[in-house]
Amino acid sequence: MLNTKKERFHEVMERLELTDYRVYTDVPEITKNMMVKLRNGETQDLSSRILEPFCRYYSQVNPSYILTGEGDMLKEEPHVSEVTEVKSLSNLKSKEVKIDEQMVNLYDFEASAGLRSLLDNNHANIIGPIHIPNLPKCDGAIHIVGDSMYPMLKSGDIVLYKEMPVDMQHLFYGEMYLLSYIIEGDAYVVVKYINKSPQGEPYVTLVSQNPHHADVDIDFRTVNALALVKATIRINCMM
CATH class of the missing domain: 2.10.109.10 (Umud Fragment, subunit A)
Structure with a gap:
């Protein structure tokens, strides 16, 4: 299991095939500057300013996984x-x-x-x-x-x-x-x-x-x- 919220956030992005550019152009509340700082390490860990609008927009994401590492990365799917x-x-x-x-x-x-x-x-x-x-x-x-x-x-x-x-x-x-x-x-x-x-x-x-x-x-x-x-x-x- 990845140790930080930031690592798990980027793991979810990879699973959804999302680039930083796609996220800050899709989600109005998330700016290019926020994503750049998170990616290059200027921001040490994921803040609620990114996580909350990200999970609202990409509603299939399970926020508990990013916050705690527990549960599935994506919400339960219908079979x-x-x-x-x-x-x-x-x-x-x-x-x-x-x-x-x-x-x-x-x-x-x-x-x-x-x-x-x-x-x-x-x-x-x-x-x-x-x-x-x-x-x-x-x-x-x-x-x-x-x-x-x-x-x-x-x-x-x-x-x-x-x-x-x-x-x-x-x-x-x-x-x-x-x-x-x-x-x-x-x-x-x-x-x-x-x-x-x-x-x-x-x-x-x-x-x-x-x-x-x-x-x-x-x-x-x-x-x-x-x-x-x-x-x-x-x-x-x-x-």
Whole structure:
């Protein structure tokens, strides 16, 4: 076991593949000067001025490990053994390469500043990794809320997604997407099927699974983030 908080802090950074530059650019409360002094020894040990904002931002880190050396470096991760159902959703005609086993980060979407921010800052707001077998490559996972895709998806289910370009030419119509769009200054984040709109381009139709939710046509130019839903996970215990 490493002897100092400083050593354990740098060990955690190495585990997360974080550079000093990444930390002081990611975390507003941590400055370049603070990281340089810690690295070159001017600061003898880790202070709460660095540790507290670091653990808030990289929420998968177990602060007790850095403080005492006890416990796991990262918070407990959910395993497939806790999963009642993993369902692949992609119906793409082109054959996708499936990965025998991959680790996908589960993100705390409520703690992020929206879908665009979540996709751009993939080291932040991580709850923990999920190990998933036999699926195409995924970029991340989040819990969903609401009932618009019920019964296929229930509030609290996890969707695994792959980020896509915000470009109509890259849309796979009829597939399920996680997307965000802005109308009159209000931001919306939804999980919907995207179909062609009877209005023609640049409009698309957002379709729910739940028949109590009406279809909605939006101008695709209002979309600022887009991810293709690859699979869902339904769990039977609290993480």
